[in-house]
Amino acid sequence: MAVGGLVLLSVALVSVPRSWWGVLASGWPVLAPAAVGVAVLVAGVLLWQRNGVKAELSAAPTQPDRQVQPLRSWVIPVGVVLVGMVTWAAVAWLQGSVPAVGDGVQRARLRVESIRTGLTIGAAVTAAFALLLAFRRQQLAERTQQATEYDAGEKRVTELYVKAADQLGADKAPVRLAGLYALERLAQDNPIQRQNIVEVICAYLRMPYTPPDDQPTPTHAAQPPANAPAPAAPTVATGDSDKPAVDPREERQVRLAAQRILARHLQPTAPDGEPHSLYWGPKMTIDLTEAVLIDLDLTGCHLHDATFTRTHFTGSPRFDGVTFSSTARFDGATFSGAAWFGGVTFSGDAGFGGVTFNGAARFGGVTFSGDAGFAGATFSCTAWFDGATFSGIAGFGRATFSSIARFDGATFNGTAWFGGVTFSGTNWFGEATFSGDAGFDGVTFSGDAGFDGATFSGDARFDGATLGGTSYDGPKPVTE
Numbered sequence: 001m002a003v004g005g006l007v008l009l010s011v012a013l014v015s016v017p018r019s020w021w022g023v024l025a026s027g028w029p030v031l032a033p034a035a036v037g038v039a040v041l042v043a044g045v046l047l048w049q050r051n052g053v054k055a056e057l058s059a060a061p062t063q064p065d066r067q068v069q070p071l072r073s074w075v076i077p078v079g080v081v082l083v084g085m086v087t088w089a090a091v092a093w094l095q096g097s098v099p100a101v102g103d104g105v106q107r108a109r110l111r112v113e114s115i116r117t118g119l120t121i122g123a124a125v126t127a128a129f130a131l132l133l134a135f136r137r138q139q140l141a142e143r144t145q146q147a148t149e150y151d152a153g154e155k156r157v158t159e160l161y162v163k164a165a166d167q168l169g170a171d172k173a174p175v176r177l178a179g180l181y182a183l184e185r186l187a188q189d190n191p192i193q194r195q196n197i198v199e200v201i202c203a204y205l206r207m208p209y210t211p212p213d214d215q216p217t218p219t220h221a222a223q224p225p226a227n228a229p230a231p232a233a234p235t236v237a238t239g240d241s242d243k244p245a246v247d248p249r250e251e252r253q254v255r256l257a258a259q260r261i262l263a264r265h266l267q268p269t270a271p272d273g274e275p276h277s278l279y280w281g282p283k284m285t286i287d288l289t290e291a292v293l294i295d296l297d298l299t300g301c302h303l304h305d306a307t308f309t310r311t312h313f314t315g316s317p318r319f320d321g322v323t324f325s326s327t328a329r330f331d332g333a334t335f336s337g338a339a340w341f342g343g344v345t346f347s348g349d350a351g352f353g354g355v356t357f358n359g360a361a362r363f364g365g366v367t368f369s370g371d372a373g374f375a376g377a378t379f380s381c382t383a384w385f386d387g388a389t390f391s392g393i394a395g396f397g398r399a400t401f402s403s404i405a406r407f408d409g410a411t412f413n414g415t416a417w418f419g420g421v422t423f424s425g426t427n428w429f430g431e432a433t434f435s436g437d438a439g440f441d442g443v444t445f446s447g448d449a450g451f452d453g454a455t456f457s458g459d460a461r462f463d464g465a466t467l468g469g470t471s472y473d474g475p476k477p478v479t480e
Contacts, residue, residue, distance in 0.1 A: 165179070195284065206287075267301050283304050294315055304325050310331070313335045317337075322341075344367070367389045383403070385405075393415045400421070401425065408430040409430070416437070419441045443465045
C-alpha cells in the first residue's frame, strides 16, 4: 500500500507542467504544511496498524486483542466535501497566480494548465483518501482471517486435549503413555496451556496406586487341565467384571514417564549450562498431594509453588540443586528410601512437619531463606544438615532423630527451636552458628552431643534437657 501511494504521488508530480514549478515554488508556505500534514497522517495510520498483537513462539494462532471500530456514516460525505474543497482551493489559488504577462493566448493556456493542475491535486487527494479506505478494508480482512485461524486453533487444541485426557483413562498402558506424550507435545506447542497440562499430569499421579511387590512370576506354574474352562480375566477392585484390572507393573512405567515429563520441562538449564529449550517457565506450580512417586528425580529443576503434602516417596527421590522460588510443602510426607536435598534453595517457607524419613535425609548445604518447619518429623536414619543455612525460624520441635544427626557448620540466623526433640544417636553441632535465640528445652540426648566450636550470639536455653539420662537445668554451656 505504501508503494502504491508513492506511485500515485509520483504520477501527480510528473503531471505538473514544467512552467508551473516556479508558481508552485512561490507558494511553498501553503504547500509545505499541507504535504507535511498528509505525510504525518499516513505515517500515523501505518504505525497505529503496526501496534498490534506481538507474535508469540507458539504453534497456536494469535488471539486478536482489540476490536476494529465500525466506520462512521459521516466519514464518506465529509471525505467527498473535503476533496471538493481542496480541489476548488487549489484551482482558485492557481488561477489567481497566473501572471499578467504575455498575450491572451498564453494567459489562456496558463489558466487551462492551472485548472488541470488543480484537478490533478484533487485527484491525488482522492487517491490518498481511497488508499486509506483500502487500508482499512485490508485491516478488517486480516483481522477476520486472524480470528478465524484463532477459533480453528482453539478448537483443534481442545480436541487434542480431550482426546489425550481420554487416553489417560484407558485400560492399556501403551494408550496411557500415548496420552501423556500427546499432552507434552500440546504443551510444548502452546505455552498458554502448559500450566493446565501440568495440573492434569499431577492429577494423574495423585490417583490411588499401590506399587508392585516386585516378586518374580513363577516360571513353572501349574497348568490347568486341557478340559478346564479358560481362566477369567482379572478385574478391578470395584468388582466390574467387564473391565480388566490395571497391571501395577505397567502402571509403574506410565507413572515413571509422567515424572520424567515433569522433570524434563522444569529444568531451566541443560547439562552443558546452556538455557534449556524445553523449559516451561519459572512460574510453574505443581500439586502432588497424596501422590505415590517412584524414584522421583527433579535434580536442577526450578519450581514455584510445590505441594507434596502426605506424598509417599518410594525409592530414593532426588531434589539436588532444586530451586523453590515460593512455598514448598512436604508436611506428612513419607520417604521410604534416602532423600537427597543437597544444595536445594528454598526461597520461601519450607514445611516438613510430620515427615517420616525411613532412609537417610541429606540436607547438606541447603539454603532456607524463609521459615523451615520440621516439627514432629521422624528421622529413622542419619540426618545431614551440615553446612545448611537457616535465615528464618528453624523449627524442629518434637522431632525424633533415631540415628546420627549432623548440624556441624550449620548457620541459624533466626530462632532455632529444638524443644522436645529426641536425639537417640550421636548429634553434632560443631562449628554451628546461632545468631538468634536457640531453644533446646526438654531435649533428650540419649547419645553423645557435640557442640565443639559452636557460637551462640543470642539466648541459648537447655531447660529440662536430658543428657544420657541426666536432666540439665543449669546455664548455657560455655562455647568457644
